Amino acid sequence: MATREEHHIGGWRFDVVGAALVGPTGERRLEHRAARTLELLCRRRGETVTHTEILAEVWDSRAVSANSVAVVIADLRRSLDDDARDPRHIATVAKRGYRLNPETGAPDDALPRSRRPIVITLLLLLAAAAIAALLLRTPTRPIAIIVEPVQNATGIAANDPLARALSELVTHRVSAETDKVAETQDLPGKVASGQRPVRLAAKLILWNGQPTLSLTATDPAKGSVLWAAMAAGPADHLATTTIKAIHDFGAHLPAI
Numbered sequence: 001m002a003t004r005e006e007h008h009i010g011g012w013r014f015d016v017v018g019a020a021l022v023g024p025t026g027e028r029r030l031e032h033r034a035a036r037t038l039e040l041l042c043r044r045r046g047e048t049v050t051h052t053e054i055l056a057e058v059w060d061s062r063a064v065s066a067n068s069v070a071v072v073i074a075d076l077r078r079s080l081d082d083d084a085r086d087p088r089h090i091a092t093v094a095k096r097g098y099r100l101n102p103e104t105g106a107p108d109d110a111l112p113r114s115r116r117p118i119v120i121t122l123l124l125l126l127a128a129a130a131i132a133a134l135l136l137r138t139p140t141r142p143i144a145i146i147v148e149p150v151q152n153a154t155g156i157a158a159n160d161p162l163a164r165a166l167s168e169l170v171t172h173r174v175s176a177e178t179d180k181v182a183e184t185q186d187l188p189g190k191v192a193s194g195q196r197p198v199r200l201a202a203k204l205i206l207w208n209g210q211p212t213l214s215l216t217a218t219d220p221a222k223g224s225v226l227w228a229a230m231a232a233g234p235a236d237h238l239a240t241t242t243i244k245a246i247h248d249f250g251a252h253l254p255a256i
Contacts (some may be wrong), residue, residue, distance in 0.1 A: 007042040009089055009100070012080060014038060021079055028079050031208060033058050034072050041090065041100035050097035065203075067216045070228035073098055084227070085255040097226065144195040145178065145251060146220075147171045150213065153203040158209060160167050162235060163204045166213055168241060170202055173243055177250035198226065200249070213242055217249065227252050 008016040009077035012023040021028045025191060030038065030047045041049055054069050055061060074083075082089045091099045149169055152163040203214045210233030217227040227249055231241035 009080060014042065030079060034075050037072050038076055045100045046102045048093045048097050050101045067225060067228055070225050071122060071214055071230055074228045074231060076140055082094055085252060142195050144197050145174055145196055146199045147174055148201040150202045150204055153205050154211060159204055162211065169239060173246040177246050178253055211238060212239060
């Protein structure tokens, strides 16, 4: 089956051959695995593509870390200016995989006038139901964040000091960006009764030849990934990109 060379995702045009997104703000190049993952989601648009299917096609079923797919999806969302909490393009299907949403519907003028009052009434009813659900929802437990020391997974011993410095930076920024408890794994402290632990792990890896920090927040009880991001190198820019990633983590906490 022939592969389409272009796909449209919102205001973006995905050039499959050039591995790039072209939009109002210019061109954004995609890393090879990110481009292959997006091309797969485009071919299966509207369907759930499982983690296993993505690993089989993009990584050729090679053994990779558990969060490799989540990291690539987070990279794609940043490139598409998408939001994991309220995705317009790439939706997470819990415990299964991901889905590229179909293009949203026609403009208001395409809706027959006779049906507009019905649609408006339905939207108002849905809004009222959503508000009622929020009011009745049981309050979530406060979160306690457990920060693991950064692992040097580059295989280069000279990067050990960088990993240690990033450990200190991540713990400090989590404390500064959130009002949650932030403890390191080697000095875990006690999670107060009624608090929900969230484990934040980080690995220093090589991505396109540059040291890059891969961050993943998980639910220790369920083992599910709650949030993932990458802070890109080179080494002298890692502090800045790490701070931005932790700021994004803090912004996602209410949804976690």
